Amino acid sequence: MVYVLSVNGKPLMPTNNAKARILLKQKKAKVITVRPFTIQLLYETTTYTQSIILGIDSGYLNIGFSAVTEKKELISGEVKLLQGMKERLYERSMYRKIRRQRLRYRKPRWSNRIKSKKQGWLAPSIQHKLDSHIRFIDSIYKILPVTKTIVEIANFDIQKIKNPDINGAEYQQGDMLGFWNIREYVLYRGGHKCQNPNCKNKDKNPILEVHHLNYRSNGATERPEDLITLCTKCHTSPNHKGFLKDWKPKLKNFKDATFMSIVRWYLVNILKEKYNNVSFTYGYITKNHRINNKIEKSHYNDAFCIAKGINQIRIKPVKIEQVRRNNRSLEKFYDAKYIDKRTSEKVSAGDLNCGRRTRNKNKNGERLKNFRGQKVSDGQRRIRAGKYFYQPNDLVRYEGKIFTVRGTQNGGKYIALKEIKKVPKVELLTPYKFNKGFVYGLC
Structure with a gap:
């Protein structure tokens, strides 16, 4: 097509x-x-167009899309949205606080910092995903004369997802009823004992800490389900890959449900202001249409059902990935690698650490550094001196064909390509298209 x-x-x-x-x-x-x-x-022609319905399966991680006429499907696929926005904003805030603490002394100026949030304000991470939906739908309108758009929206009751039998006043009586804070509840839930089944702490009154079961970058929150009680000797980084990795119960993330509940009307109202004939539908209607017509479950198939597709000639779907326009990180750290004497496997130096957490040696953990065997690779701090001409996902022409850039090697002298193993010199390539934002995969 x-x-x-x-x-x-x-x-x-x-x-x-x-x-x-x-x-x-x-x-x-x-x-x-x-x-x-x-x-x-490049010449004048008639502008006759047919009726085209665009179906959008909105979501937190993926966007399904499908545009259909009465006889055939014109475009179909799914978009993988950019992740990690919250973590990058948190990291930026951390570096800014450190930088400002090192400035010369000046009197506090809080009067010009207080700004009331305007009506309709959204958190930056949520606003970014909402803007991504709008930008992508705009890109569809630029290549197809869409006459109608249908968006699937949903409102989720998270408390009912966690407890299907909840009713009435139980919505105001959560698990933390009667506790001062989350920490007190988590300690009580764990019986004021370390939850590590192989705990070797022999203190009569061990110091207990509330520990996150997962990293923030992997979706950790402050919910009690994401926290566990550990003593100071078990609160170590190696335990992240040990018994904590398979700790039960499995955590359920409600980010996608919360996102859809927040932005559903924002998305519909913004599209109505920009385009004519925009409507919405619900998930149960899409599911009923898909089951009745025996259509397989997927994001682009859901979008096809949202657009009321039934017997149209289908097109091969495309996969689109949203990428960052610019990576401002100038330095990367790579940990050293050692052979673990106990298992003869290659592990990072952080997994075989000294176990020190406090100045009190009695409170420190086991000295795993003694199990470091042969050193496989040194730790590295790689500092980017400048920005290279070719960036990942750019399209280049090489030997008469179009290839996708995977990365650069040897200070930008060689370019690694995704489609072939050969790494040609940069002089042999000519730029074809600089891809940023939404990157279309091969059909």
Whole structure:
């Protein structure tokens, strides 16, 4: 499928590869984008279009999309949204606080820092995902003359997800009823004992700490389900990969449900302001349509059902990944690697640490450093001196074909490509397209 724009840049009905090849060969059209392949006509033509319904399966991690006419599907696929926005914002805030603490003394100036949040304000991480939905839908409108858009929305009752039998006043009576804070509840839940079954702490009154079962980067929260009681000797980094890794019960993340409950009307109202004939539907309607027509469950199939697709000729779906426009990290650290004498396996130096956590040696953990065997690789601090011309996901031409950049090697002298193992020199490549934002995968 080749998408077509008029001489004025307005979207027309797509055409087939053969016709597009003839137009390009006769210099009657030019290529606008490669993925998805879009051409623009260089002559005046009729602007007749058919009725096209765009179905959007919105979500926290993925966006399913499908545009259909009465007879066939014009575009279909799913978008993998960028993750880790909250962690990057938290890291930026941390570095800013440290930098400001090292400035010269000045009097506090809080009067110009207090700003009331405007109505409709969203957290930056949620606002980013909402903006990503809008930008992607805009990109569909740029290549197809969409006449109607249907968005699936949902409102989730998280307390009912956790407890299906909850009712009435029980919504106000959570597990922490009667406790001062989360820490007190977690200690009480654990019986004021260390939850490590192999705890070797022999203190009569061990110091207990509330520990996160997972890292923040992997979705850890302050919910009691994400916390556990450990003593100071068991609160060590190696235990993250030990008994804590398979700790029961398995945690359920409600980020996607919370996101949809917050932004569902934001998304619909913004689209209604920008485009005509925008409506919404619900998940149970989509599920019923999919089951009745025996359609397999997937994000793009859900979008096909949202667009009321039934017997249309389907198109091969595309996979799209959202990538960062710029990585501002100038330094990366790689830990040293050693052979563990106990298992003869290669592990990082952090896993075989000295066990020291406090100045009181009696409170420190086991000295795992003694089990370091042969050193496999040194620890490294790699500092980026400058930005290279080619970045990951850029398209380049090499030996008459188009390839995707995976990364650079040897200070930017060689370019690694995703499709082949050969690593050519940078002089042998010519730029074709610099890909940032939404990157289309191969169909």
